[in-house]
Amino acid sequence: MPLASRLAAMLAGLLLSGQASAQVQMVIPWPAGGGTDIIGRLVQPVLAEELGVQLIIRNVGGATGTIGTAEVVRAKPDGTTLLLTSMAAVAIQPSFRANAPYRADQLAPVCLVAEAPATLMTPKTSGLRTVADIAARARAAPGQVPYASGGVGGLGHLAMTGLTRALGIEMNHVPFRGSGDSVLAMQQGTVLMLTAEANLVQQYGLHAIAVFAERRSADTPDAPTLRELGHDLVFPLWTGIFAPSGTPDTVLDRLDGACARTLRTPSVVETMTRAAHPIRYLNRAEFGRYVRAEVGKYAELIAASGLRQAD
Template identity: 35%
Template sequence: MDHDKPKHIALRRDYLRLAALFLGTQVVPSIARARQDPYPSKPIRLVIPYPPGGGTDITGRAMAQQLSENLGQSVVIDNKPGATGMIGAASVAKSVPDGYTILFGAASEMAINASLFKNMPYDPRTDFEPVSLIATFPLVFVAPASRSQSLRDLVEVARAKPDTIGYGSIGSGSLQHLAAELLSTMAKVKLLHIPYKGSGPLVQDAVGGHLDMAVSSVPPAVPLVRSGKLRALAVTSATRSEALPDVPTIVELGFPGYEFNTWVGVAAPKGTPQDVIARLRAALSTALAANEVQAALRDQGAVPVGSTPERFRQFVLEEVAKSDRIVMEAGIKPE
C-alpha cells in the first residue's frame, strides 16, 4: 500500500495537468475570439444624466437612433438623473472601459460642477475619454413685455444703483446664474440674483412683471417672445440664434468677448481603447449630419458642432477654467 501511494499521487497530478491543459484550450480561444470581435458586438448603453423629456434627453435620443443604424447595434437610453447630472456621469466614469457604456453629457456635469463642488465622485478633466462635442445651446436674457428698457439700459441702471436690477435664474450655480454673473463681471456692475426652483416659476414671474429680467434656455422662451408675453434682450452665443434671429448677441451690445453656452457631448470611461473611441467618433459624425438630428437640434435652438476627441478634451478644460473664473469672481456657492 505504501509503495502504491506515490504512484497514486503522481497519477492525480498528471490528471490535473491534463485537465488544466484541456480547459486552457477551451478558454484561450474564447478570450482570443472576444478580443478579435469587431466593435461593437453587443448593445451599447447611452447614459443621459437627466430625466426624459428635457433638451438633453431629446437630443440624446435622436443621436441614439442614428448611432444604432450607423453601428449596427442597439443603443439603449439609460436616464440617470440627480445631483445636477453627477449621478449619471459618475456611473459612466466607474464603468468598464470597453465602449459599451458611454455618456451623453452636458455642461453642468462635464465642467461647471468641478468649479462648484469640492468632493465630486469623478473628475471631468481626467476620468473620461472625450469622444466628440455634439452641439452648443445659447441662453437668452428676457424681460417682461411691459418693460421698454434694453439690456444696456438695465446695465446702466445697475451701474448707478448696484443691486437694484434683479434677474432670475433656475438656481444658484446654474448655467443661467453663471451667464448673468459673467455679464456682471464684464460690465463691472452688481446685479441682484433671484434664484428659483425650476423654470416654470421663473418664467411665470418674468411674464408677470415681477423681475427686471431673467435668463432662460431658448426653447421655453421662443413661444413667449413670439406671442408678445416676453421681450428677448440678448442671446449669450457669439453669433445670433436661428431660433431668435432678430435678437442681438451680448457682444453686439458692446461687451466684446462675451460668450456663454450650454452644450452636450459624448464621452467614455477613462481607458477605453482608442480604436473604439475612433469608431464611436466616426459614427457620431455621421449621426450628427442626419436630418432627424439636425431637426432635433434646431428645435432646441442649438448649433451643431462635432469635433475630434482631442478638441473636445481641450474644450472641456477651457470650460472648466471659464467656470472657475466666474464662480470665484462672483463668490457663487451651490444650493
C-alpha cells in the first residue's frame, strides 16, 4: 500500500476509534457570522464530543461557497476534513457555473442538520406589504426595482428568479457577500427586499412578505406561502454535512451516528430553536436522495431561466 494510502487509513482509524488526538477540520464555505456559520458553531462542541476528536471550524468564504467547497472536494477522503454548508454551494453552483470546480457527486452526504423556509422580506418602511405590491411596483419600473441576495447563484437569487418568472416581471438583482451585507444594504435603502433566513425578520425588525415553503412558518405566521398565492415555488434553506467522495463507509457511518446524537441533544435543540434554525435530521442515505432531488430541481430552473454562467 502506498505511503499516502497508509497515512489516510491511519487517520481514518483514529477517527473511528474516537481518540482525542485526532483533529478534524470542518470547513464552512461562508463568512463568519452568517446563518451557516452560526449553525456550525452551535453544533460544533457536542459533535466534537460525540466524535471524540478536536473539531476545528474554518471559514473559507467566497464565490458563493465554491472556494471552500472545492477545498473539501480536493481533501483526502479519510474523515478528517468535513464540509458544513448551506444548499447553494452543493445544489446550485455546479449547475449554475459552466466551469464549476466540482460536481455535487464529488461529495459524500453525511447528514442533514437543519432546514427552514426561505423568506421574502423587506424593510417596514418600503411600502411593500404583499407579493402583489412587488409586482405592481416592478411593472411600473421594469428592471429597476432592486432586490438583494447573498450571492450570484445563491438561493436568494434562484428563489427570486423563480418568482419573477411566475409573475412575469423584471427586477434588478443586486448580489452581496452573504445575508448580513444584504440586510445592511436594505437598512440603507440601497435595495428593497431579500430572500433569506426567517430569523432575520425579527432580528432586524423587517416585514415578512411570503415564504417559499409548503406550509407557513411558525416564525412568520402571517406570511403566506407562495403556493397559497398560486405559485408552486418551494425553496427550503437547508444545511448539511458532507465529506469528500471516497470516504470509507465505516467513517461515514460513524460521522452520521455522531450527527444524529448531536441533533438529539437537548442543549443543541434548545439553542438551534432559539436561533431560529429548525433542526431536521436525515441520515446519510436519506440525505443523499434529498440532495440528488435538490440538484435536479435547481438544474431545471437554471436551464429554463438561462442563468448558467459561462465563467
